[in-house]
Amino acid sequence: MWLYAGFILLPLRVLATRRRAPPLGEGGLGAQFSPQTGGPTVILTARGQPADFDEGAADYDRCVGPFSGPIFSLALDAMAPYLRSGSRVLDVGCGPGAALRKVARLVARGEVVGVDLSLEMLRLADERARRAGLGNVALFQADAAELPLPFTGSFDVAYSCLVHHHFTQPLASAQGIAASLRPGGVYAAIDATGPRLTRLATPLARAVDPGWVRFWGRQALIDLLVAAGLERVSWTPLAPGIGMAIGTRGSGLAS
Numbered sequence: 001m002w003l004y005a006g007f008i009l010l011p012l013r014v015l016a017t018r019r020r021a022p023p024l025g026e027g028g029l030g031a032q033f034s035p036q037t038g039g040p041t042v043i044l045t046a047r048g049q050p051a052d053f054d055e056g057a058a059d060y061d062r063c064v065g066p067f068s069g070p071i072f073s074l075a076l077d078a079m080a081p082y083l084r085s086g087s088r089v090l091d092v093g094c095g096p097g098a099a100l101r102k103v104a105r106l107v108a109r110g111e112v113v114g115v116d117l118s119l120e121m122l123r124l125a126d127e128r129a130r131r132a133g134l135g136n137v138a139l140f141q142a143d144a145a146e147l148p149l150p151f152t153g154s155f156d157v158a159y160s161c162l163v164h165h166h167f168t169q170p171l172a173s174a175q176g177i178a179a180s181l182r183p184g185g186v187y188a189a190i191d192a193t194g195p196r197l198t199r200l201a202t203p204l205a206r207a208v209d210p211g212w213v214r215f216w217g218r219q220a221l222i223d224l225l226v227a228a229g230l231e232r233v234s235w236t237p238l239a240p241g242i243g244m245a246i247g248t249r250g251s252g253l254a255s
């Protein structure tokens, strides 16, 4: 399954810092979707999605978690200036929800909405959020390229972690995510983009990663966010070959 990521990239784990997150400032749009759903609960909105991502959902955290967890911790440090205690946050391609739970604990007066194509991933995210006692989470089965209409203009912050390389409609997905932001909201796209890492990982991804489409180079990912209408797109390196493109929704983006 995604075992290659664990084997090749496990050494990156040592790069993760274990700093305690500073308390977030006041503000943010607050909770909108989780009070409506009454908790984590999976809302079905996607129509007839391929089952690719359901395979291996149960093994995902064990195989990929040692790699994606530290990467996301580094990204979260870099995203901290954009988060408030009441932020409404969208996690695109949330998988079984490890990142989503970290953010939900931070934005205690706001919420995190996770979307994923895979019902199996969402079931796990739901179960684990419940077990963690998190009430400020809502989960939707949706394609990033066809996000539910009520999402439009509704989020302070959106992020995706290790998801862009799966998008079959990258521009529509980036545009949909950009449209989900309020004016001034930010989108952080975290993925493997370094030429050496992606060259090494491409044959393995082709062979064993369900739903893998292509890796994006750093500039290509920045250009994609710009093409989606985001402004002031900048780049934060997180670990060798891995980084985060982050852009802001201006007031002019059509919703």
Ligand SMILES: C[S@@+](CC[C@H](N)C(=O)[O-])C[C@H]1O[C@@H](n2cnc3c(N)ncnc32)[C@H](O)[C@@H]1O
Pocket: 053, 064, 068, 072, 092, 093, 094, 095, 096, 099, 115, 116, 117, 118, 121, 142, 143, 144, 145, 160, 161, 162, 163, 166, 167, 168, 173, 211
């Ligand atoms: C490699 S996993 C990343 C999971 C999690 N973000 C993490 O960092 O561990 C990619 C996830 O993206 C989801 N995904 C792929 N394409 C998607 C799309 N078009 N819309 C929504 N989710 C998608 C998959 O179902 C899978 O759960």
